Amino acid sequence: MDKKTAIKARRAHIINAALACFLEKGYNQTGIRDIARRAEISLGNLYNHFPSKKAVLIEIASMEEEEVEELITLLADYRNPERTLRRFLKVFTKACEDPDYVMLFFEIIGEAIRDKEISDLFIASHEKLVDALAGLLFAGQKAGTFHEQTDPREVAEIILDSLEGYGARAVLGMKTPRSGSKVLHDFLLKSILM
Amino acid sequence: MDKKTAIKARRAHIINAALACFLEKGYNQTGIRDIARRAEISLGNLYNHFPSKKAVLIEIASMEEEEVEELITLLADYRNPERTLRRFLKVFTKACEDPDYVMLFFEIIGEAIRDKEISDLFIASHEKLVDALAGLLFAGQKAGTFHEQTDPREVAEIILDSLEGYGARAVLGMKTPRSGSKVLHDFLLKSILM
Amino acid sequence: MDKKTAIKARRAHIINAALACFLEKGYNQTGIRDIARRAEISLGNLYNHFPSKKAVLIEIASMEEEEVEELITLLADYRNPERTLRRFLKVFTKACEDPDYVMLFFEIIGEAIRDKEISDLFIASHEKLVDALAGLLFAGQKAGTFHEQTDPREVAEIILDSLEGYGARAVLGMKTPRSGSKVLHDFLLKSILM
Amino acid sequence: MDKKTAIKARRAHIINAALACFLEKGYNQTGIRDIARRAEISLGNLYNHFPSKKAVLIEIASMEEEEVEELITLLADYRNPERTLRRFLKVFTKACEDPDYVMLFFEIIGEAIRDKEISDLFIASHEKLVDALAGLLFAGQKAGTFHEQTDPREVAEIILDSLEGYGARAVLGMKTPRSGSKVLHDFLLKSILM
DNA sequence: AATGAATGAGCCTTCATTCAT
DNA sequence: AATGAATGAAGGCTCATTCAT
Numbered sequence: 001m002d003k004k005t006a007i008k009a010r011r012a013h014i015i016n017a018a019l020a021c022f023l024e025k026g027y028n029q030t031g032i033r034d035i036a037r038r039a040e041i042s043l044g045n046l047y048n049h050f051p052s053k054k055a056v057l058i059e060i061a062s063m064e065e066e067e068v069e070e071l072i073t074l075l076a077d078y079r080n081p082e083r084t085l086r087r088f089l090k091v092f093t094k095a096c097e098d099p100d101y102v103m104l105f106f107e108i109i110g111e112a113i114r115d116k117e118i119s120d121l122f123i124a125s126h127e128k129l130v131d132a133l134a135g136l137l138f139a140g141q142k143a144g145t146f147h148e149q150t151d152p153r154e155v156a157e158i159i160l161d162s163l164e165g166y167g168a169r170a171v172l173g174m175k176t177p178r179s180g181s182k183v184l185h186d187f188l189l190k191s192i193l194m
Numbered sequence: 195m196d197k198k199t200a201i202k203a204r205r206a207h208i209i210n211a212a213l214a215c216f217l218e219k220g221y222n223q224t225g226i227r228d229i230a231r232r233a234e235i236s237l238g239n240l241y242n243h244f245p246s247k248k249a250v251l252i253e254i255a256s257m258e259e260e261e262v263e264e265l266i267t268l269l270a271d272y273r274n275p276e277r278t279l280r281r282f283l284k285v286f287t288k289a290c291e292d293p294d295y296v297m298l299f300f301e302i303i304g305e306a307i308r309d310k311e312i313s314d315l316f317i318a319s320h321e322k323l324v325d326a327l328a329g330l331l332f333a334g335q336k337a338g339t340f341h342e343q344t345d346p347r348e349v350a351e352i353i354l355d356s357l358e359g360y361g362a363r364a365v366l367g368m369k370t371p372r373s374g375s376k377v378l379h380d381f382l383l384k385s386i387l388m
Numbered sequence: 389m390d391k392k393t394a395i396k397a398r399r400a401h402i403i404n405a406a407l408a409c410f411l412e413k414g415y416n417q418t419g420i421r422d423i424a425r426r427a428e429i430s431l432g433n434l435y436n437h438f439p440s441k442k443a444v445l446i447e448i449a450s451m452e453e454e455e456v457e458e459l460i461t462l463l464a465d466y467r468n469p470e471r472t473l474r475r476f477l478k479v480f481t482k483a484c485e486d487p488d489y490v491m492l493f494f495e496i497i498g499e500a501i502r503d504k505e506i507s508d509l510f511i512a513s514h515e516k517l518v519d520a521l522a523g524l525l526f527a528g529q530k531a532g533t534f535h536e537q538t539d540p541r542e543v544a545e546i547i548l549d550s551l552e553g554y555g556a557r558a559v560l561g562m563k564t565p566r567s568g569s570k571v572l573h574d575f576l577l578k579s580i581l582m
Numbered sequence: 583m584d585k586k587t588a589i590k591a592r593r594a595h596i597i598n599a600a601l602a603c604f605l606e607k608g609y610n611q612t613g614i615r616d617i618a619r620r621a622e623i624s625l626g627n628l629y630n631h632f633p634s635k636k637a638v639l640i641e642i643a644s645m646e647e648e649e650v651e652e653l654i655t656l657l658a659d660y661r662n663p664e665r666t667l668r669r670f671l672k673v674f675t676k677a678c679e680d681p682d683y684v685m686l687f688f689e690i691i692g693e694a695i696r697d698k699e700i701s702d703l704f705i706a707s708h709e710k711l712v713d714a715l716a717g718l719l720f721a722g723q724k725a726g727t728f729h730e731q732t733d734p735r736e737v738a739e740i741i742l743d744s745l746e747g748y749g750a751r752a753v754l755g756m757k758t759p760r761s762g763s764k765v766l767h768d769f770l771l772k773s774i775l776m
Numbered sequence: 777a778a779t780g781a782a783t784g785a786g787c788c789t790t791c792a793t794t795c796a797t
Numbered sequence: 798a799a800t801g802a803a804t805g806a807a808g809g810c811t812c813a814t815t816c817a818t
Contacts, residue, residue: 003797007802026308028222032788044790045803053788103307110304112366113297114220123368154377161359162352169351172306174317183348191385201777226813236779238816243777247813395798414696416610420792430800432795437798441792491695498692500754501685502608511756542765545751546744553743560694562705571736579773585818589781614809626811627782635809 011049014039015063018056023100027057027107054115061108061118065125067095075132081140082193088133089163089188093181096167103171105164130156137192146192159188205243208233209257212250217294221251221301248309255302255312259319261289269326275334276387282327283357283382287375290361297365299358324350331386340386353382399437402427403451406444411488415445415495442503449496449506453513455483463520469528470581476521477551477576481569484555491559493552518544525580534580547576593631596621597645600638605682609639609689636697643690643700647707649677657714663722664775670715671745671770675763678749685753687746712738719774728774741770 017039021030032053036043050056071092077084095101112119133156140146149155166184170176177183211233215224226247230240244250265286271278289295306313327350334340343349360378364370371377405427409418420441424434438444459480465472483489500507521544528534537543554572558564565571599621603612614635618625632638653674659666677683694701715738722728731737748766752758759765 010802026304029308031786033786042804044805047789048802106300106304106307110220110300113300114223119366123366126368150380151371151373151377154371155381157359157363158352158356158378158381162355165351165355165359172313172317174320177345177348179345183345184352186344187349187352187385191381204777225811227811237814238780239778241814398798414692417696419790421790431793432801433799435793494688494692494695498608498688501688502611507754511754514756538768539759539761539765542759543769545747546740546766546769549743549747550740553739553747557739560701560705562708565733565736567733571733572740574732575737575740575773579769592781613807615807624783626784629810630781 007049010041011059014041014046014049015056015059017041019060019104022057022060022107023103026103027111054111054117057108057111058118058121060104061121064104064108065121065128068125068129071095072128072132075136078136078139078143081136081143082145084136085140085192086185086189088136089159089181089185092160092163093166093185096163097170097181098167099171102168105168126160129160133159140192145194147194149192155192162188201243204235205253208235208240208243209250209253211235213254213298216251216254216301217297220297221305248305248311251302251305252312252315254298255315258298258302259315259322262319262323265289265323266326269330272330272333272337275330275337276339278330279334279386280379280383282330283353283375283379286354286357287360287379290357291364291375292361293365296362299362320354323354327353334386339388341388343386349386356382395437398429399447402429402434402437403444403447405429407448407492410445410448410495411491414491415499442499442506445496445499446506446509448492449509452492452496453509453516456513456517459483460516460520463524466524466527466531469524469531470533472524473528473580474573474577476524477547477569477573480548480551481554481573484551485558485569486555487559490556493556514548517548521547528580533582535582537580543580550576589631592623593641596623596628596631597638597641599623601642601686604639604642604689605685608685609693636693636700639690639693640700640703642686643703646686646690647703647710650707650711653677654710654714657718660718660721660725663718663725664727666718667722667774668767668771670718671741671763671767674742674745675748675767678745679752679763680749681753684750687750708742711742715741722774727776729776731774737774744770 014035018030018035021034021038024030025034032046033043035053035056036046039046050059071088074091075084075088108118108122112122130153134152137146137149137152137155141148141152162184166176166181208229212224212229215228215232218224219228226240227237229247229250230237233240244253265282268285269278269282302312302316306316324347328346331340331343331346331349335342335346356378357375360370360375402423406418406423409422409426412418413422420434421431423441423444424431427434438447459476462479463472463476496506496510500510518541522540525534525537525540525543529536529540550572551569554564554569596617600612600617603616603620606612607616614628615625617635617638618628621628632641653670656673657666657670690700690704694704712735716734719728719731719734719737723730723734744766745763748758748763
């Protein structure tokens, strides 16, 4: 049992090292050796824990799902839809503004375009988030605090796209309104709230 | 003059070959040799036209600006803001649904994250488009056919983000509403039109 | 005693797994891990039974001696030299036509060229077989059913070489006479029998 | 034209280096780097001349065909079949006794077992030699100096097998008759000549 | 402008073997 | 006897780029 724990820790340790490398230099520019070196592990041993470089990326991509899980929990609170929505906007915007998150997002999506295994992972967690957000929108409509929408999922997509876009632009160094995300939030809320 | 034209044609020829490669295998997976082979040009000669692999990508990225130029022209028609907006939504959505466009977008942005030269290019053309769209929104407000918006640029960003996101999802194979882009357009229009 | 038997069984089990691997992928292409996996044994434990990959090959090479032993027993029947010779031709040809035998032969000889330990083993069993066959030839001469030969050992070598060559060609996919080994046997017998 | 010659020389130079390596350490034990170093060429440049390690081996294997060509020329002299046969035995035996030839033979055949491309080459040159030798045997029969044989090709195979076997044994260090190849030649001739 | 030979660092991965448990 | 994590050298091969012609 103790041994199993130690091995899991090793895996986590490697993943952390890999993540640091990917963020620093990008997935393609990171060599397996960089990861091994950073993890202070021998090259060969790395392959005892992960069968390939891609496997490491996949593990990292799956980890994102856990973060999504937290957001989903947040969105599941239907008692006061408006409050929950506002809270979600704040939390998700903050996540999206994190340069690490943005970079990782693009690293992963860059691979996902040509790799079904990765894109499936990516899609799955995105869908979960859309469903949860759409669920809240629907609850808000039922409660009469949100506008009636033809398709809550589509609105959810728009919300996510614009928040993610906002974050990406911030990281890419595009001019962003001085007012920060307030204008964006206001616009979205105005379109949703009664 | 004739000579200059010939050289420009060569460059264009190389760019086309490179573009095909990038779309087919991705920027990182494409070797300079692949490009030369596809352009039916010698490796050494390629370097007579472009100093590096990155230079080729940059040229391609700049070409996107031309496409943006067309959109901007379209957006400059303020006579009937609503009609222009509807037309823009249609045209831009179609562009965003093109798998080639999406792939290229991600290839370029993937490099842009860590390369200021590329990201500047990227930002510049994006800003132009945002400005043009914001201009139309402002004109619409003036004309009284669009809602008053605190910040037209922000709304413009949202429109672009959601359309680009819509296209990306289509290419990545995510479930997309059977109704196509109609729901999305309707939502956006509803939030904008008086 | 029981324990010793168990260990021998393990060794035999490993040897079988290794043999299967060597036949399937070749000695050089087979990794120690492949053997361990096939034997359903751990990598480390394999080293408790064999000190190296070469040791496994050597054990397999030695096993061939046992097969030779059977042939030698067969050849020891001097009562009717012609009948024994005919029987030997039949049995040995069959063995030589076995793709597994041919492949193993070449795998082993391929290593033997540069490894005295292996070539000694190889030579030893070959010499035994030559001696036994030469013994039969000599007995046949004495009995007056075989031609007088200057050097029975040399004739024995020719017989073995041509039979092994015949088998090898069959496995390598060379055109082989439709008549099978009959023509070969007839030629050899004609040169030997009175 | 001059350039073409230079490149051919490079290729030949690399082949020689590779051959030396293969003979010294064996095909599998030789690294591409060993070849490059021996040829005093950079690793990458080697790949400008040969697409893979196997391609180098194949080129070497094809070179053997040239040696076979000489033997075939020799065998084509039907004026005095017995004299030609005796000459062939002498020349071919000498070739087969060359340690380099034997080693190369086994290196190549070792790869040929699992590689059709190589085995095809191997088979082709072998068949040519068999045909040529069978042709001589047939001519000898016609001329009345050789025994009638059911199948000259089969006899040719036996001759080649026993000569190659003789050479291989010599190189592998097996006891060989003090009389050298004379006994072998005598036996073969006795079975063939009238 | 055009060629493709030349460079050598770098790529991901596999290897036989050892060792602590 | 049994496990599989750990080692790091070596495997074949590709890379963007330079250079002599």
